[in-house]
């Protein structure tokens with residue numbers, strides 16, 4: 001979908017109160033789109049909404065916990081009641097978790113799967129039938145991660161959730177192609193982007209040094225504004241794979257292909273980074 005086709009149409013962004021989601025919402029607004037912002041962090045959500053409104057954008061802020069099926073249904077109801085259509089849906093809300101598998105508390109594991117994986121499913125189930133009832137073209141993007149194709153010890157809950165998002169999104173692409181061909185489905189797989197994501201990740205004893213490492217490391221990442229620009233460029237090109245760091249993605253994908261193709265043990269190509 002060409003970017004100028006998006007003017008006057010509507011983007012819905014989950015996790016819009018910070019980082020990549022906030023930048024994507026700002027980018028959508030700069031293209032002349034109406035924006036529907038959803039986040040569980042209501043103060044940040046309201047601040048982004050107020051700022052965009054002050055710049056003349058049509059904005060609806062809907063406090064939403066993407067873990068809650070009814071809340072995501074209510075988000076879709078609110079978006080369609082306000083703007084009558086959705087051209088771009090970004091299922092983007094997510095969180096990080098660090099720790100060896102047995103150390104991370106069960107509640108934290110469950111929360112990561114609930115937000116990162118089931119939150120995406122909730123967005124799909126609430127919005128796709130309505131986007132599919134509209135004959136106009138639309139675009140659904142699920143934010144995954146290079147973690148969706150990499151194997152990452154001490155980040156296992158996150159990796160499991162993102163591998164789930166990857167599988168969900170490829171399957172969804174095929175389902176939409178069959179049932180609602182006017183909906184294009186993409187996976188957005190960022191590498192490191194400088195956001196607050198590791199600030200919110202709880203610390204655990206065995207891997208406390210990892211938390212410090214990642215909080216430092218992420219600051220060196222790409223800015224969320226650049227990531228959002230690449231995201232919309234991918235939408236404009238109707239790409240399925242939308243990447244921020246194609247070289248590291250290709251390196252990880254080549255490794256994964258060898259591990260699977262040659263049935264290698266997980267440590268065969270492991271270099272400490274994945």
Ligand SMILES: NC(=O)c1ccc[n+]([C@@H]2O[C@H](COP(=O)([O-])OP(=O)(O)OC[C@H]3O[C@@H](n4cnc5c(N)ncnc54)[C@H](O)[C@@H]3O)[C@@H](O)[C@H]2O)c1
Nearest residue numbers: 015017018019020040065066093094145192193195196197
């Ligand atoms: N930053 C990176 O390097 C990176 C890399 C790969 C993938 N990602 C993915 O990008 C997405 C956005 O992350 P970010 O880096 O911008 O992080 P961020 O922490 O800056 O933003 C995430 C937003 O999601 C919101 N959120 C968390 N739980 C929620 C819930 N239950 N319901 C609704 N909103 C909720 C948070 O409040 C926050 O505002 C995530 O899916 C993340 O996994 C980020």
